Amino acid sequence: MNYYILFYETVPEYTEKREPYRDIHLRLAREAQERGELILGGAFDPADGAALVFRGESPADAEAFAEADPYVRKGLVSRWYVKKWAVVIE
Template identity: 45%
Template sequence: MKYYMLTYLLTHDYMDRRGDYREEHLLLADDYYKKGLLLMGGALSRPADKAVLIFRSEMVNDVEAFVKEDPYVKNGLVESWEIRDWSVVVGVV
């Protein structure tokens, strides 16, 4: 299995706008979590300008599918996003 780090750059008004899409976003995240693809995720704070999600999958396509389905992305709360391969050397492998 491979690990991937998805990083979102959030809009300046993310905290004000996320309420309309939060439940749908969390349902999507929970679905990926239950499938064993999403290990953890959340927004950074002070400032809440980025979010980081850690995936474990054989293919990056699973992470790309999450991004395409995410209501935060579809509704413009994410200015940009990046998927990076993550070489885990300590911890759960």
């Protein structure tokens, strides 16, 4: 299995703007976690972005999460990208 990090770059006042979509975002995250795809995730401090760590054979699960996430769909994420993470200590 490989690890992939989904990076979000967020818009100004992201924390205030996310409120209407937070429950849906967290539900999607919990569902991905229950399927064993999402390992951990959270916003940076200050909240100018976020990172979510996925485990899988390809970046497809991380990409699908971003495409379905209301934060992305509603424009709260100005840019997202996925990078393979070469974990050497687990």
